[in-house]
Amino acid sequence: MTKAWFKEWFDENYLLIYSHRGKNDAEKQISLLLKNIKPDIQDKILDLGCGEGRHVSILKNKGFDVTGIDLSESLLKSGKSKYPYLKLLQGDMRNIPGRFNIILSLFTSFGYFEEDSENIKVIEGVYDSLEKGGHFWLDFLNSEFVRDNIIKESEFVIGDACKVCEKREISGNRIIKNIFLKKNGEKSEYKESVRLFSKEELTGILKASGFIIKKVFGNYLGTEWKAGSERSIFHCRKAE
Numbered sequence: 001m002t003k004a005w006f007k008e009w010f011d012e013n014y015l016l017i018y019s020h021r022g023k024n025d026a027e028k029q030i031s032l033l034l035k036n037i038k039p040d041i042q043d044k045i046l047d048l049g050c051g052e053g054r055h056v057s058i059l060k061n062k063g064f065d066v067t068g069i070d071l072s073e074s075l076l077k078s079g080k081s082k083y084p085y086l087k088l089l090q091g092d093m094r095n096i097p098g099r100f101n102i103i104l105s106l107f108t109s110f111g112y113f114e115e116d117s118e119n120i121k122v123i124e125g126v127y128d129s130l131e132k133g134g135h136f137w138l139d140f141l142n143s144e145f146v147r148d149n150i151i152k153e154s155e156f157v158i159g160d161a162c163k164v165c166e167k168r169e170i171s172g173n174r175i176i177k178n179i180f181l182k183k184n185g186e187k188s189e190y191k192e193s194v195r196l197f198s199k200e201e202l203t204g205i206l207k208a209s210g211f212i213i214k215k216v217f218g219n220y221l222g223t224e225w226k227a228g229s230e231r232s233i234f235h236c237r238k239a240e
Contacts, residue, residue, distance in 0.1 A: 005191040006112045010072035013181055013188060015052070017164060028220035029106065029139065029233075030058045035222070036215065036235050037135045039064065043101035048093050048126070049109030052079035053086045060086055069097070094121050096129040103130060106139045111195035119195060120205055127209045130238045136211060138234040142218070143196035145230055146175055170196070199225065199232050211236040 039045065041063055047056050050068025052075050059066040060083075069091040070076055079088050091097060093109070103126050113119050126136050147170060155165045162183040169176050177192040197205070199216065206213055213236050218229025225232060 004112075004114075005193050006071065009179075009190045009192060010051075010070075011074040012078075013183070013190065015075070015078055016158060016162065016183075017179070017181075019158075025220055026054050026058055030055060030062075032217065032220060032222045032233075033104070033137050033235070034062075037102060037137070039102055039135075041065075044099070045102045045104065046096065046098075046100040046129075047104045047106065048096065048122075049105060050079070050088060051075045051107075051109075053083050053088050055104065055106050056086050056088065057083045067098075067100075069093070094118065094125055096125050099129055099131055100134065101131050102135045102137070104137045104139075106137070108139070108141050108194060110138065110140055111197055112193070113195075114193075116195070119197075120209070123205055123209045123211075127211060127238060132238060133240045134238045136206075136234070136236040136238070138202070138206075138236065140197065140202065140232045140234070141175075141194070142225075142229050142232045143175075143198045144227055146170075146196060148228075150175070202232060202234065206234060206236055210238065212239060 042065065045059060045064055045066040047066065047068040050056050050070045053068050056066050056068040067087045067089065069089045071090065071092055073090065076088050076090055079086065110122065111119055130136065150168055150170060153167050157163050162181065165180040167178045173196050174193050175196055179190040181188040203213060213234060215235045216225040217223060217233040218225040219231055
């Protein structure tokens with residue numbers, strides 16, 4: 001049986017391809033969510049799908065009690081090397097360990113599963129794992145923007161020895177990216193596949209799970225969402 005794409009992809013080559021991502025967007029988003037959530041310093045925060053811990057490190061450096069969980073051993077190993085002071089755990093986002101005051105799903109760490117029921121299970125699990133009055137911050141792509149702005153093929157070179165070709169397509173309700181690497185003469189292939197939930201679909205899922213939607217932003221600067229926004233960033237809350 002073929003492994004799910006997200007069990008194959010998030011390795012050292014993922015880190016290589018996305019090494020250009022600095023802290024700028026991460027800082028902007030953390031600033032936006034802190035401005036809107038206004039957490040107490042003793043609140044327990046979880047970054048669900050934390051990767052290396054980029055966002056976790058920013059929150060930790062601000063004095064917050066924050067934990068990150070991710071499925072990828074490679075990303076966690078890299079994160080623990082970069083940020084040895086962080087609490088980074090391996091785990092599946094469908095099975096959240098413990099209870100929290102704030103749960104974050106950042107940088108499109110949602111919609112990975114083929115079955116909608118499994119993606120919905122993540123949202124339901126977040127709701128169940130939040131304390132009463134807790135906050136959920138869901139940073140997702142805007143499916144309409146993706147459909148209107150898809151770049152079907154791109155190529156770039158990293159350093160002297162790595163060439164990358166990325167081919168994108170929309171198949172049904174998913175955006176699929178096939179990644180071809182040639183590094184030091186060796187070829188590798190990977191895949192990304194994310195469910196294109198519309199704003200309306202996400203609103204329905206969140207409300208059905210019990211969440212109160214406080215606001216939806218269209219970018220990391222906090223601009224109000226509109227049809228052409230790059231992102232769909234939901235600030236939700238569990239009832240008191």
